[in-house]
Amino acid sequence: MGYRIRVSGTISNSNLGKSKLDKIANNGSILLVNFGNTEQKFSSVPTNNSKIRNLAWKQASKILNTGDENTLSLSVTNSLITGKSISEVTSKKGLHVIISQENDVENGNDLILNIPDLIANYMVTSGHKFLIEVWEKITRKPTTSITSDFLIKRQNSSNYFVSFERDSISGNKFQSTFAGNVLGNRRSIVGLNGPTGSPSGTDNVFSFYKFGSAGPFGNFELNGASSKILYFMHIVDLDVAKNIGESAEQCYSRLDADSLSYYNSLFGEGGAYQNDIHTSV
Incomplete structure (x- = not known):
């Protein structure tokens, strides 16, 4: 004989966690930053050597078969x-950096969000396609x-990944x-086939999103860098995210449409980023 047991109240277990910490995350998400999401735990300008949480770190760990939240x-x-x-x-939790276009310096005066080495190296060696x-x-x-402003590049190669x-x-x-060089x-969004060129055995990988005139071409940007607000960043392994019978390119089109709808909901009437x-520039 079987018994049906009804349990009242709420079960709380901090170890259960959530499979997805953001609405737009999917099975192929390996990096996700959404400053307007409370799970981001973002409230102040990040200091040097601090961390920006990757909301997709658990999924990334499964895909890469290595790594932890740190x-x-x-x-x-x-x-x-x-x-x-x-x-x-900003008032809606964006990260805003204004860089001088009159008295900048060649080395320093930058804020750089470094893509984790485990993720960057996976992207340039896996042979997969990415969004x-x-x-x-x-x-x-x-x-x-x-x-x-966003760069993934082999150190000793003239061929960019992106x-x-x-x-x-x-x-x-x-x-x-x-959208190009526009205000507002x-x-x-881009779909990538993968890196080009043959890396040398000593190659490192540049991988960052930046504010300011940093990076391998920073000297060309001196007193010319943009000022901007960052709200959201997402990297998806399309070969993992694609459905059965779906190509990576078809997966990109599907995720692009889903993301555009999400973007419009957040920046549109009543949205979290509207x-x-x-500070005015």
């Missing part, structure tokens, strides 16, 4: 200089076309949407 979250390099920059968390997406608000345009530049996205891509809200208040 090693799969983004490390911060903050060398911003008072009088040459302004940094703040990368960034949501921003440009508060002052860059004055030079040689920019790399580079978000002023007017376009460079890389071995099969599809992309990029901007959603940038009417953001920040």
Whole structure:
């Protein structure tokens, strides 16, 4: 004979966790930052050597078969200089950095979110296809076309995996949407086939999102870097995220449509990022 047992009240177990910490996360998510999500636990400008939580770290750990919340979250390099920059968390939790275009310095005065090495190295060696997406608000345009605000690149190769530049996205891509050099809200998304070129045995990988004139081409951006607000960043392994019978390209199109709807809901009427208040440039 079987028995039915009804349990009243609420069961609480901190070890159970959640399978997804953000609505847009999927089975292929390996990096996800959404500052407006309370799970992000983001409230102040990150200090040097601090961490930005990767909301997809558990899924990334399964896909990479290594790593934990610490090693799969983004490390911060903050060398911003008072009088040459302004940094703040906006009223809607965006990360806003204003960089001087008159008295910047060649080394320093930057804020860099470093993509975890485990994730960057996986992306350039796995042979998989990836989706990368960034949501921003440009508060002052860059004055030079040689920019790399989001970059994944082998150190000793002239071939980029991906580079978000002023007017376009460079890389071995099969599809992309990029608003270009415009003021205001901007959603940038790209589907990547994978890296090109043959790495040398001593190659390291540059992998970061940055505010300021940092990186391998930083000297070209001196007194020309953009000022902007970062809200959201997402990297998806399309070969993991795709459904049975679906190609990576078809998966990209499906996720792109889902993300555009999510973006419009957050920046549209009543959305979490609508009417953001920040320092004027």
